Amino acid sequence: MLKETLMQKGGIVIQAIAQDFIGMEVDDRVPTVEELAVRYQAARGTVQQAITKLKEYGAIQLEPHGHLGTFINEINYSKLMEICGAGNLVGVMPLPYSRRYEGLATGIYATLNHKTGANVSLAFMGGSDRRVQALLDGRYNFAVMSLPTAQHYFENNHTIEISQVLGMHTYVQAHALIMRSDFKGELKRIGVDNTSFDQISMTAKYFQNQAIELVPLKYAHIIDNIKSRMIDGAIWSLEERIVNDAELCYKSIGAQRHDENTRAAIVVAQGDVTVRNFLKRFFDAKNVENLQQAVLKNEMLPNY
Numbered sequence: 001m002l003k004e005t006l007m008q009k010g011g012i013v014i015q016a017i018a019q020d021f022i023g024m025e026v027d028d029r030v031p032t033v034e035e036l037a038v039r040y041q042a043a044r045g046t047v048q049q050a051i052t053k054l055k056e057y058g059a060i061q062l063e064p065h066g067h068l069g070t071f072i073n074e075i076n077y078s079k080l081m082e083i084c085g086a087g088n089l090v091g092v093m094p095l096p097y098s099r100r101y102e103g104l105a106t107g108i109y110a111t112l113n114h115k116t117g118a119n120v121s122l123a124f125m126g127g128s129d130r131r132v133q134a135l136l137d138g139r140y141n142f143a144v145m146s147l148p149t150a151q152h153y154f155e156n157n158h159t160i161e162i163s164q165v166l167g168m169h170t171y172v173q174a175h176a177l178i179m180r181s182d183f184k185g186e187l188k189r190i191g192v193d194n195t196s197f198d199q200i201s202m203t204a205k206y207f208q209n210q211a212i213e214l215v216p217l218k219y220a221h222i223i224d225n226i227k228s229r230m231i232d233g234a235i236w237s238l239e240e241r242i243v244n245d246a247e248l249c250y251k252s253i254g255a256q257r258h259d260e261n262t263r264a265a266i267v268v269a270q271g272d273v274t275v276r277n278f279l280k281r282f283f284d285a286k287n288v289e290n291l292q293q294a295v296l297k298n299e300m301l302p303n304y
Contacts, residue, residue, distance in 0.1 A: 014050040022084065024281070029068075030071065059079040081278070092143050099240065108120075128149045146264065190203060190207065238250055
C-alpha cells in the first residue's frame with residue numbers, strides 16, 4: 001500500500017515532507033500547509049493530503065495549538081526512513097588498520113543505530129578519492145575522511161557537502177615521517193598513495209625543497225614496504241603500533257596541535273536531503289568521540 005501511495009501524483013510531496021520530518025523531533029513546530037506549499041511548489045490540497053497520508057501510515061502524529069501553530073506529538077523515524085527509501089544506510093570509511101579507526105567505526109555504528117529507525121552499516125575502502133567517487137556513484141550514503149580532504153573536494157567542485165565534523169585527533173593522532181630505525185643517509189624513495197589527498201599534500205609540502213622519487217603504493221602497504229627496504233620512508237599516521245615498533249622510527253613534520261588533518265569529517269552527496277537530515281538529527285559527535293576513546297583505552301571492544 002505504501003509503494004502504491006508513493007507512486008501516485010502526490011508521492012514526491014509525501015517523500016519531501018517525510019525528509020523534513022526526519023530532521024525534526026517531538027515538540028518541534030511544524031511548518032504550515034501554506035509554507036510547505038510554497039517550499040515544494042505544490043497545491044495546498046496536495047500538501048494537506050501528504051500530511052494526512054503520513055499520519056495514516058503512523059509516521060507522525062501532530063497536535064494543533066491554536067495560534068501557536070501545530071507541533072509534533074509522536075514521530076516514527078523508521079517509517080519516515082522507509083517512506084524516503086532509506087531504511088538501510090551504508091557509510092564508507094578508511095580501512096580499520098588502527099585502534100583509532102576501530103574506535104571511530106564503533107562510535108559511528110553505535111550512535112547511528114541506537115533508536116534512530118534506520119539500519120546503518122559500514123564499509124571500508126582505502127583512498128579518499130575512491131571513497132568520494134563511490135559516494136557520488138550512489139554505492140554509499142555517506143563517507144568518512146579528514147576535514148581538509150573534505151574541504152578540498154568541496155572546493156574543487158565535487159558535488160558533496162560536509163555534514164558533520166568531529167574533534168581533534170578523531171581521524172589520526174598525528175602525522176609523521178616514518179623510517180626504519182637503522183636507516184642511514186639521505187631519504188630518496190618516498191612512498192605515497194596517489195588516492196589519498198592528505199598524504200599527497202603533506203608529502204609535497206614536507207619534501208618541497210628535496211629531490212626525491214615518489215613510489216606509488218597503497219596506504220595500508222606502506223609500512224611493510226619501509227620495513228622491507230623497498231622505500232626509505234613515508235608520511236604516515238603516527239599511531240601506537242608505529243611508536244612501539246622497534247624496527248621503525250619517526251620524525252615530526254611540524255606542530256600537530258592545531259593540525260586540522262587530525263579531525264574526521266562526514267560528507268554526503270549534495271542534495272541528499274534524507275541522509276543530511278538523518279545525520280543532523282542523530283549524529284552525536286560527542287557520543288562518537290566518547291566511544292572512540294573507550295576503545296582506545298581498552299574500556300570496550302570494537303564493534304562495527
